[in-house]
Amino acid sequence: MQGVGDKVAKKDKIRERMRAVTDHAATGLAVLSTLLVVAPLVAIFVYLVYKGASSLNLAFFTELPKPEGETGGGMANAILGSGVLLGVASCIGIPVGIGGGIFLAEFGRGTRLANAVRFTADVLNGVPSIVMGVAAYALIVKPQNHIIPFSGHFSAFSGGVALGIMMIPTVCRTTEEMLLMVPHAVREAALALGVPNWRSVLSITVKTASPGIITGCMLAFARVAGETAPLIFTALGNQFWSASLDRPIAALPLQIYVYALSPYDDLHRLAWGGALVLIVLIVLAVSLVRFVAGRGVLKGAS
């Protein structure tokens, strides 16, 4: 009898040890995968700062790119061009997106239409940006009948439209999320005072959620600022100063792409500088979003 009991006890001990070993192995694997994820990010950032910082000088922000083979020059026209494109995109994307978000959160909450819109917006967020560029090309750049303004040729307007329709679903969803976080007490207080629903929404709810809505817009802005693919065949890029909506225009990510693939070291240097500028902009926007979303009425949201 004692022999059997000993055997069972030994088996249990082995099993216990295996379970402990598996537990430690799993913890080790999880830590390893975390390190493997963080390592490329740190590598990219460090390399970017190292390569980009050496090429950022005043000339970078004020001069046009020099002809190939000459050293010096800057990407000032690309920065201006990105500003123009993002301005057009924001004019299209932000009002429509905020309007859609207000509808989803306030007037259509719980209806099937609102669920369908929310689902479609999420799906649209996942569509590749190059498809948006193809659609903008087919809609604005290709037709020669001049129904749509600035149509028939490559233009900053078409690039701005492509970027704008990318912003709409993102802004819509983040606006809805921020509005849903406004406590009901605020709305009910306004309604109890006899304020009509539309007025309460506009003046009270939206105003309360406005820091969140603004940061949502900034997030969409930062995301769209880095998009290159839709611009390749709508805004096309430009080597000279241009702020006109009617002509091709330079854009920062587009120039980075073109310079990275060119065979000249000086253009590579410019590309790294541009990449650093872009990434600083995006890190600022993301950090600001995190900071603002954690204060005030909307605390504890993110």
Next chain:
Amino acid sequence: MLLCALSIFGIVALIATELVMGSQLTWHQFGMSFFSWGETPLIDILKAFSDPTATQPNYWDPVNGHFSALPFVYGTLVSSILALLMAVPLAIGLAVFLTEMCPGVLRGPLAFVTELLAAIPSVIYGLWAVFVLVPLMREYVNPLLIKTLGWTGFFNDANPTGLGFLSAGVILAIMILPIISSLTREVMSAVPHSQREAVLALGATRWEMIRMGVLRNARIGIVGAVILGLGRALGETMAVTMVVGNTAEIHRSLLANGASMASVIANEYGEASSNLHFSALTEIGLALFVVTIIVNALARLLVWAVTRGAPARAA
């Protein structure tokens, strides 16, 4: 407000209409054989697939007006599947670490770091890949792979540039990691604590608790997160264009040059030489559109099924 919300449907309808109208020419001329081997004999394709020295059939021929999107479909699938194979274990490991094992102090900064990874534009990933990753692959990783795994036939030394499917897969993996990881974390947090406590009460170790109590319950959501990552990988343009080598060929070797659907549109759309060429590229765009919509819809449904009740994040 209602109009603004309906504009989302309008945008989808607009894109779909433009893409369908633009691809009419090739649709009438080639039909479904545009996405398969068409008139090229299958045996030629298979021969060229295995033997790096055999002549490749001319799939994509703007000069003669003969277009077949098979190499691009192959390239997209290979780079996406490679990316998934590399990214999914790492992403799930990261998610498990962040939700279950991480000391509270580290959780905030690590989550922030992952969010930053997701926010970096793809052209910057491409820039880094061209100047850092590709030389690394070329000098160290590829020779090692050829030496150790060359016998499988998937790694041969016909392409010494370091560009190719493997490099594209690596950079894609880095790009889809944060999406899969953050969605997995969300899905794991939605598992009620009672499940974890019940398994612990039965005497489980921490890993057993995670495996039985959390991962098993969150299975469907994790599958949804992976599918969402796949959707992102399928449509990724800039980083892949800069790294994949841009050759419309089908090779068995993972180190060979190739092209993906998005990369051929990015490279050739601005300079397409004929209406048929334009139409062929637009049809590839339509295929991308349809596939990513289906994949994203499926993924969102799966994630929603697990986190039902909690508001979804605009990932």
